[in-house]
Amino acid sequence: MIHQGDDTVTIELDQREDGELIGIILEAAHRRDFETMTRTATEVSEMTRNWATHIPWDDLASLEGDDDELAQVVADLTEMWEPAHLRNPVDPDEEYALDKNAYDFYRPAGCNLLTRTEDFYGWVQARRRTETWQYSRVLEAAPDSVAQITNDLGRRARGINFNSQDYLSFNTHPAIREAAARAMRDYGPHSAGSPMVLGNTRISDDLEAALGDLVGLDHVTLFPTGWAAGFGAVVGLVRQSDHILIDRLAHSCLQQGARAATRNVVRYEHLNVEAVRRHLTEIRATDTRNGILVVTDGLFSVDADWPDLVTLQRVCREHDATLLVDVAHDLGSMGPGGTGVLGMQDLLGSVDIVMGAFSKTFCSNGGFVASNSPALKQYIKMFGGSHFFSNALSPVQTAVVREATRIIRSAEGDVLRARLFTAIHALRDELTGRGLTCMGEPSPIVPLLIGNEKLARTANRLLFDRGVLAFMVEFPVTPTGSSRFRLQVQAGHRPEEAREAARIIEGAIADSRAYLSSAFGSAPR
């Protein structure tokens, strides 16, 4: 008995549970025993009656003589009564492949480091079998605006290529190839050792000077990869009791560097300079003895946006914090004279520490760290780990980057960047015109938002055979639920190619939405 106001509702404790009652009604329906159906229905709880409003609980007797209605009611009751997956079978491989995320496998069980990777491998295999594994494709020939590739199941495809990080199309540039050939002749393919020993050549000194000129900072150090530059700069400078404030979406080499350097890491909201100011004030209120490194990308590599570096640098100075900016994607490819986001914000020479990677615009592996301090340079060389204890860039790589830097600064550089931006605008306009969402600002990276991983994985599967090579990024590159295609544009892309690609991509997304029968769009909230 429960009491409420003046109403007294009597509830029988021993009434049967609704599932049992529905079972009885279904059985009776098969025997066409309308009397039992009607009597049993009176016992069904108010809860269920008010919920299963499509069942004529009070009128079951009226179904006698109306076979269609009876069949409908039996179907509706059965649907309530039987597990839905029995009616609706799914391919278990596909379900497993599409529903899991890489983070599901980050903390495997077991004491044996070899065998405990099996679980993850099982998932990789399910992704492969369902052709939704976007990783580890290989090239069959030199890529330019079109490329020929093989996926990791050995299937081939040829398509308009948005997978190469070669924003100014240097890979096929004769002067670049000539520089590589000359260095090969002069020095051979090998770098003789660590840059701290004898790994560098004359070209390396030249390159350091040229890069310093490009970013307006006097002291430049080369690293074998961009990753090594970011990681090395952070771990070289920051100690256990120091602090790091890092943009949540900053590149992995910086995130991992931060984790390796100290436990005092705050991941601030993407681009939010006010949040940085708040955190800095908080830290400085209790700690004036230790250092603070603030870390951000220039052009963000999967979001295509950039912070207000002028304010960020000022806020850092006001709190005795040091700013590090990773210009891997923007340096050379955009901004006045190829000076990237720094040049666009009139900050050449005035950011504390700048690092970059050669792998996007400069047509080679490698990276650098630059500042105005000779002391900082020597310190990072000694304590950065990835500089001291890794072989130097090869002479060929160094020469390629040296030549790329020259072209970037020349009039030809301006022409290439103009062509690049014509293709970028063509691609973005066509995608947007088709109702799709391009994130961020016009830049060599065009992130096309998908959102849901399942949609992205199936769209990616369809795209493979349709003549566009686009890399789908999902966790751990993006947060869960915000996967996207990252299209990397090149100066060599013709605007018609970009528009054609947009059309094909739109078709693949629409088809995979229909395949999944999904109603979700990609508005952010």
Place this chain on the structure above:
Amino acid sequence: MYDAIVIGARCSGASTALLLARRGHRVLVVDRSSFPSDVISTHFLWPHGMSYLNRWGLLDEVLAVTPAHTTVEVVNDGISLTGSVPTELLHEYFRDLHGDDSGVVQSYASVRRRVLDEILVGAAAKAGAEVRTNFTVRELIVENGQVVGIRGRAVGGELVEERARIVVGADGRNSFVARALALPKYDERPRCTFAYWSYWSGFDLGPAQLHRRGRLACAVVPTNFNQNMVLVWGPSEWSREFRGDVPGNYQKALDFVSPELGEVVRTKGTREERIYGTLDQSAFLRPLHGPGWVLVGDAESAKDQCTAIGMTHAFRDAELVSVALDRWLRGDASIDEAMTAYGDRRRSQNAAAYHDYVCTLAEMRPYRHDELQLFVALRGNQQEIDRFIATHADVAPVSEFFQASNLFLLNDAAKESSADHPVFENFAETSRSYQQNLFA
């Protein structure tokens, strides 16, 4: 001629009618049930659900008869986390979704539907909406492809016809409007849970407890009438066997998931009602709107009970749709603009990520080693426990918690290790044993 006719007068319908009437529109809201009455639900309201009630001035009336708390204990395979949804995240939620963060409260409550829905219907009437209960809609009036009204009748009454500029389907999972318009289902996820619950007196354990072990779970939450809502749930694949002996298996599930709770219920508890249950909880979306109609609440998107979110989502829909319809009814926006604004919010990336989160959880697979280690890593990190709870409750976006740099940092900041938790001994064997249907 009404501005709007709302079919269904519970969490989504009464609220929509209330909000539209308060903005001065002529509203008719009908329901085939009468009030007070129950409907299937375990009726837990997360803090944003309570905040909606507070924004509408109805929270005090609810709190006068309902116990409320702020902390909740979540125990997964013996790993306990206690926390609450942070106020800042609640403010952010309301600012992001509704552009206004007034009325935020941090408490949650379990409100019997016979209590809550009665308050909502009363408030709708007080706001000036015309309420007809015991009134069943039998037909939609469609002219030139446009829904323009309804035909229906009160118990024993004549068939009557009413017209409006828009018909709002707030008529639940088994929506009449959806059936009448033969609307398709999207984003279906058939795997879901079976849930059985009842109401018990005789003990008071304070704040809500949620326990999970293997593929089964249980919850105890204090509710109205000095009773506790005691719920068990598991994968719908096991439902047939569970049904073989509902009262016996209900207790067996409690004993398995949390022997302590099982003991309390067995020795101190008095069951006050029959056991209720359902396994009809597979998830789907329906089209949101069309000519002359729009859906809210379970009618537009139904999902499993395992995160106890449907009522709060129904409130959210009511606010979103009433703001959109108000702009249109006033002539400040076209119907297309208004519905696009509503649709963008309801079919967003965040909504998709949460849909997946709930549906995957509803499969009730045993927690993986990785997932349990994450719970261990969270222990002692109150800020992140709270954020995890907020994420689970769809206050904070899934994407902000489940982000690589955050997960790595959580891992690095861990204060405890698996050595402190017995589930990690013989983990492989334990996991295998969890695959056994306990009721077979």
